[in-house]
Amino acid sequence: LTTRLRQQGSVSKAEGERLVSFTTTGDPLFVMGAVAIGFFHSEQMGIVLALTHYLSAIIMGLVSRFHAPFAAVSKPLEKTSLPLPLRALQAMHRARIRDGRPFGKLMGDAVQSALNTLFMIGGFIIVFSVLIQLFAAIHLTQMISTLLAIFLGPFGFPPAFSQAIVAGLFEVTLGAQAASVVPDGVSMVWKAAIASAVLSWGGLSVHAQVASILSETDIRVAPYFIARALHAVLAAILTFVFWQPLVKVSTWFLEKSVPVFMPTTAGIPVTSWWETIAFSGTLAVGVAVLLFAISLLARYVQSGKTR
Template sequence: MCRINYFCSFPAQFPEVTVNKPKTSLKRKLYDVIICLALLSVMTALVIFPQQSVKAGGDGVKLCLNVIIPSLFPFFVISSLVIELGIAAKLGRFIEPIMSKLFRVNGACSAAFVLGFIGGYPVGAKTAITLYEKGQCSKLEAERLLSFCNNSGPAFILGVVGAGVFSNSIVGLLLYLAHTAASVVIGILFRNWGDGGSYADSSGPYLMPGKNQKAPGFASAFTIAVKNAFQTTLNICGFVIFFTVIIRLLFIANIIPAVASVLGGIFSPFGFNQAAAERLLTGLIELTSGVWTLQNSAAQLTASAAMAAFMLGWAGLSIHCQALSFLCDSGLSAKTYIIGKFLHGILSAALVYFIVRLFLIEAPVSSYLAEQVTGMTGMGFFKSLILSTGCAFLLLFCLTLFSRAISSHTLTPNKTTGKKSGKSVEKSL
């Protein structure tokens, strides 16, 4: 009995076990609420405006069939072949000094830089991520590369924007040069991103395929390239159709005009009215739709060209979603990409604005170029696909010849010493 009283008189000192429930931050709760409200609003709008939604979806499908698929699919195939066949690595050995000094990335990254300027959005981002997944660049280099390699192509800027929207080839050339120059400047600004300043720390022996890494045959590489290009193109078409419908619903629901009215009232002292705000908001969401709103604009050429330059540099939420969909499974950060595209838009707009004002470039009275571009864009799916495929394979042929010329030059034995004249990549790494 005493023993029982002894144990009962003193409370047992057992450590309390507390279960830490995961706390949901206020920021996360607010994010979830906004997403739920946005999805509910879209579903409601689709039910209330079914005919307009179907028509907008049809316009998105036509845009994919007439523009997106024939123009992007061949370049996606070529970009994959350039990497799979080892052409990017061979080109990298030649361009290594330029890429390392300017952007502090290895030479293989030049494939993403070149293809991004030729193929247009989002070929550059896809190529950069593929280089990282294939082990031809480090994570740090891929994130630096994403800040400046995803760019609009010359066909879109010179043809659609310059000739089609402004009916002025000089404006198109100016937009492309400003777009290119701004991209290079952004790459230089991000050259020190993410490390303490040592380029060697971000490099490694995995940057270039070694002799033991044999490139696959053309048949195998071509099969892989076509499969990857088809999946990528289908993904892009989904985003284009979705955002085409969203923009139409935002106009029907009077959301974009209402926001544009507020912005126009705030920035009216600077000559920024509601119509300009509507064009800018459209371009922030979807590039192609935003650029076409500048056609026959009542605004001065200086303002219209600067706005077009910003849209081309920023690229729009639709293209960002396309690029970020590639980033999901790669483990790369999207911070450099988003910041880089915003700065790209600002810098491009500033360059175009000052150059147009400095040289007093005027818009032409004739719309001949715009009519020609309209005929080109309406030439049909198969004609566009054949033309784009021919250009893409011509590019592959030129890159292959160039890479073979580089390989034969760097691997030619020196007659006097009996050694190879080129630098040993393995030794430098």
């Protein structure tokens, strides 16, 4: 949608970069159904992951306002006294007239476009799943996991999550699943924080999909990459900070609601402030290293374009 708005001239380049930076989120069915219920077998985890994931996305939307603050803005909409729903219907009617295609043609093109996008997404998922298996076969993921555990171990990071982070770096579903199968000796808050970070990061598979779609416009991918890293860090920190109140609220909500899934046998334990501080420090170091690597890559690409 952002690409289409940019091609139509409805948004400027900076506005498109802001828009795509915070609108790439997991849908509720995936977050609460596939990850929370399917992987963690916990309704409480679904409420925690959903609230931290979307709250951090809203915060990222507010932060994105400071991206390119002096850039050109799009043409303002016409001011009328009509209510917003009527203005929306009026704009839709005018857009249909300008388009000129009949309703049947619009429906056919919409279905064809949806199928093409679906095949593209499925293809990227298969490609990156094969890459992860290939890296595992040549022991590359094990080497990266070992180095990550050695680097983050002094900051209090559980080494068991190294493999989940490496898998989540490439594909969000595999990363969330790897975080859910970490041994039970690890605190549940760490599992939730890592899963929330993986969901917000999205994986290089999703990034490749976004880059493929944005290549049709002049919208840059670098701000999107930085936003995804910040979103992951922010979601994980919010999981740690609001863990105790969210667990209590979710427990009360599930007790008062009609059960849809089989109830869990044990509640989610709370965590200490020391774990929160340790995790926040670990994330700060991780995002600093990631942003430094992204800046080096951007400079290399820019220098190549200059030459």
